[in-house]
Amino acid sequence: EQFAGHLPTRLKGLDDALCGGIPFGVLTELVGPAGIGKTQFCLKISLLASLPASYGGLEGHVVYIDVESKFSSRRIIEIGSTSFPEIFHRKGMAQEMAGRILVLRPTSLSEFTESLQQIKVLLLQQQVKLLVIDSMAALISGEYDQGAPRQHSLGWHISFLKSLAEFSRIPVVVTNQVRSQRRDEVCQYSFQAQKNAETQEGTDKYDSHVVAALGIHWAHSVTIRLVLEAKSGQRYIKVAKSPMSPPIAFPFIITSSGIAL
Ligand code: ATP
Ligand code: MG
Numbered sequence: 001e002q003f004a005g006h007l008p009t010r011l012k013g014l015d016d017a018l019c020g021g022i023p024f025g026v027l028t029e030l031v032g033p034a035g036i037g038k039t040q041f042c043l044k045i046s047l048l049a050s051l052p053a054s055y056g057g058l059e060g061h062v063v064y065i066d067v068e069s070k071f072s073s074r075r076i077i078e079i080g081s082t083s084f085p086e087i088f089h090r091k092g093m094a095q096e097m098a099g100r101i102l103v104l105r106p107t108s109l110s111e112f113t114e115s116l117q118q119i120k121v122l123l124l125q126q127q128v129k130l131l132v133i134d135s136m137a138a139l140i141s142g143e144y145d146q147g148a149p150r151q152h153s154l155g156w157h158i159s160f161l162k163s164l165a166e167f168s169r170i171p172v173v174v175t176n177q178v179r180s181q182r183r184d185e186v187c188q189y190s191f192q193a194q195k196n197a198e199t200q201e202g203t204d205k206y207d208s209h210v211v212a213a214l215g216i217h218w219a220h221s222v223t224i225r226l227v228l229e230a231k232s233g234q235r236y237i238k239v240a241k242s243p244m245s246p247p248i249a250f251p252f253i254i255t256s257s258g259i260a261l
Contacts, residue, residue: 004169007049007058007130009041011252011261014237016024017245018224022171027162027221030175032228037235037254038175039070042132045173046259047080049130050100055087060129062101063119065112067138069105073098082257092193109139109153116160122167131164135175137214154214161254173220 006020015021022028022045030038046064051057064071076098079121081088088094102122106112122128133139138156165172219225225241238249 001138007045007171008056009259010048010056011237011250011259013248013250013261014226014239017239017248018242018248019244022052022173023224024171025165025169026172026223027165028171028173028224028226029222029226030173030226031178031240033230034177034232036228037252037259038177038228039134040075040254040260041071041226041237042173042175043076045171046101046130046132047076047083047097047258050097051080051084052087055084058129060100061122062130062132063122063128064094064101064103064133065115065133066103066105067112067133067135070134071103073101073103076101078256079258082255091164099221106139108142109157112139113157116164120164123164123170124153126167129170131170131172133161133172134172135177136218137176140214151215151217155217158218162221 003023003025005044006015006018006022007024008015008021009018030041032038035041042064046062048056049058049060049062051059051167064224077088077094080094080097088097104115104119106115119131123131136157142151161172161174222241223243224239227238227240229236229238235252235254237248237252238247240247250261252259254260
């Protein structure tokens with residue numbers, strides 16, 4: 001087994017494709033257009049990371065970098081009490097679960113950079129089992145236009161996040177919004193994608209239209225890329241890059257109990 005462990009998403013097809021869930025020790029990227037469900041996905045896995053082990057959780061703390069103020073502990077509690085009523089109906093449990101998620105709201109990239117040392121200490125001292133950054137693109141784009149300073153800063157952050165994931169051996173999940181999707185993505189996917197799956201490079205090239213946001217260094221630094229997209233009113237989650245899975249897409253829905261396949 002290549003990874004130190006996994007955070008199961010409870011989306012069965014996805015967990016099977018990823019050999020257990022979101023791997024520890026590497027960067028996982030969630031890409032997709034506005035409103036597709038990236039934040040909902042992050043809220044769900046944050047809940048799962050904080051859930052007691054007896055319910056299949058990691059019983060850990062979560063550090064959640066909430067760049068655009070989209071985190072909602074009320075929504076976490078809604079997802080929790082619908083998915084795990086037996087836990088959440090216990091007195092004080094909802095508060096305890098929500099309290100395990102430490103939300104940081106940097107208002108600029110430099111504020112985030114400063115908080116990275118604090119995050120590192122938290123990862124060492126606390127039982128942190130998940131780091132979420134929602135979203136990386138928002139964090140970077142607020143600070144720079146295109147050009148050399150942006151690339152330099154981005155490169156530094158990518159390297160730091162990778163090393164954080166490695167030394168703390170936890171999953172690091174980062175979202176990125178993309179503006180548009182290629183037409184007929186899901187339909188055309190299978191044939192070309194299977195061909196591209198032969199090489200990691202091919203897979204990357206195939207998805208270059210969605211990874212353009214942060215550049216090629218970023219694209220190569222993430223170990224898992226999950227692309228969320230909609231077609232004919234149906235949402236799909238696609239394993240677009242993974243060392244252990246061919247490209248494969250699953251339909252999903254968002255309900256009161258969160259993201260479900
Ligand atoms: P952005 O890039 O703008 O941050 P996003 O990909 O993070 O977008 P989310 O905020 O995760 O998008 O998803 C928003 C969608 O989730 C809403 O449009 C809605 O369809 C769905 N949603 C949110 N809460 C609920 C709920 N309680 N019940 C059902 N669906 C919900
Ligand atoms: Mg969001």
